[in-house]
Amino acid sequence: MRPGQRAERMGNQVERENSGAAPTGRTRVPRWARCRAGQWVPGGEGNAGRRWAWTRGRVLTAFAVLTAGLLAFHRAVPNSPGHLGSLLEVFLPWLGLVVVLLLGLALLRRSATALVALLLPTAAWTYHFGGLLLPGEESGPHDLVVVQHNVSDENTDPAGTARALTDAGPDLIALQELVAPALAVYEKTLAPDYPYHAVRGTVGLWSKHPLTDARLLDIRPQGVTEPWNRGLRAAVHTPHGEIAAYVAHLPSVRVGASGLASSSRDESAGLLGEAVAAEPLKTVLLLGDLNGTVDDRGLDPLTSRMDVARRGFAFSFPAALPLARIDQVMARSATVAHIRTLPATGSDHLPVTARITLR
Known part of the structure; x- marks a missing residue:
């Protein structure tokens, strides 16, 4: 292909893209339906800052699972050296604050995976300590x-x-x-x-x-x-x-x-x-x-x-x-x-x- 023909073809392609026409042999995907793998994009690439992703927040997800494990299986933490198991158990109720912190970070990160994972420590904390929050019975x-x-x-x-x-x-x-x-x-x-x-x-x-x-x-x-x-x-x-x-x-x-x-x-x-x-x-x-x-x-x-x-x-x-x-x-x-x-x-x-x- 001569240089002049190549330049003319590239110009025609740019003109088609500017006019909204689909390239030859390809189907144009509407802007509202564009998405990346593993993501739901409600408004296309212009709404990239508002996407909820299943691929984001893997570190937050790991911390959520770890917190759930400590709440549910704190007796599995060895007490030697340094009575670490007892030390954890002294402050066990305060792991609820860790759950709240992780929830805030998950919302900030817009990580759907982390939000789902947070159901685990929430359930473990509620099972262990939720009853203490209930009002006392009548005397x-x-x-x-x-x-x-x-x-x-x-x-x-x-x-x-x-x-x-x-x-x-x-x-x-x-x-x-x-x-x-x-x-x-x-x-x-x-x-x-x-x-x-x-x-x-x-x-x-x-x-x-x-x-x-x-x-x-x-x-x-x-x-x-x-x-x-x-x-x-x-x-x-x-x-x-x-x-x-x-x-x-x-x-x-x-x-x-x-x-x-x-x-x-x-x-x-x-x-x-x-x-x-x-x-x-x-x-x-x-x-x-x-x-x-x-x-x-x-x-x-x-x-x-x-x-x-x-x-x-x-x-x-x-x-x-x-x-x-x-x-x-x-x-x-x-x-x-x-x-x-x-x-x-x-x-x-x-x-x-x-x-x-x-x-």
């Missing part, structure tokens, strides 16, 4: 109201703290970190409404109902040589029968670069679980600062034997920005129907109150 005639509070050994207003706890109208009040001279203030302030009380070491129980057989509970982990009395057991004679009340303060845990340091806490939880298992009374209440959440496998010796709250998150620590509920109320042969926090006191913990339905 019944055989209910007890209890309050659990680590009052802090640095609390500068023990009298105000005691008055704040009585405002909830509980039948039982369990306290930890009781030290002199604050202990005398708690005893004096609570005495008018709670004539029965027992204190062993740094833990105590105040009751509207008579207490008997109060004794020290040995839950000291090995290696602790200094005075360490953080367990108490007493029988409470309620109008609905005799129950055993346990008050405990398990060892603290620390989060560091190597993970969660919780060996002493886990050992003490095991000793407490053995005491509960050996308790002859049918109904048992456990109130305490357990330095762990009910999802933490370190508290398995207790959660495997006792029921936990069915309603309410009640994050209690730290008081300034509560991230986890480490102040617990558990029961055997009774139901912890609902748990919630009370207003802040002079402690670094928030008080929690729970309604116990006796069976």
Whole structure:
């Protein structure tokens, strides 16, 4: 083909394209129906910024599936080294925020695949924690109201703290970190409404109902040589029968670069679980600062034997920005129907109150 003929042919092709005519031997695809592989394009190439794609968001999809796996199979995460499984379980409810973040990114990225994948962690979180968001059931005639509070050994207003706890109208009040001279203030302030009380070491129980057989509970982990009395057991004679009340303060845990340091806490939880298992009374209440959440496998010796709250998150620590509920109320042969926090006191913990339905 001569140069002149080639130029003439190219000119004719440009003229056909400008006039909207289809090239010879080809069918022109309407602009509104144009699409790329794997994409729905509602308005053609001019709407490229508004496309929803199945091929986008693969990283978001992977994170959604990973989050669902951690929620559903958190017990499969090994606890060694560094008690990583327990560390994950302490903050397990907060994976819901990860789901919300991934949802925002999926909408921003306009990834249909990621949105569908987010159904997995949403379902897992709802199954695990959704029931805690439901309103509490109506109180019944055989209910007890209890309050659990680590009052802090640095609390500068023990009298105000005691008055704040009585405002909830509980039948039982369990306290930890009781030290002199604050202990005398708690005893004096609570005495008018709670004539029965027992204190062993740094833990105590105040009751509207008579207490008997109060004794020290040995839950000291090995290696602790200094005075360490953080367990108490007493029988409470309620109008609905005799129950055993346990008050405990398990060892603290620390989060560091190597993970969660919780060996002493886990050992003490095991000793407490053995005491509960050996308790002859049918109904048992456990109130305490357990330095762990009910999802933490370190508290398995207790959660495997006792029921936990069915309603309410009640994050209690730290008081300034509560991230986890480490102040617990558990029961055997009774139901912890609902748990919630009370207003802040002079402690670094928030008080929690729970309604116990006796069976």
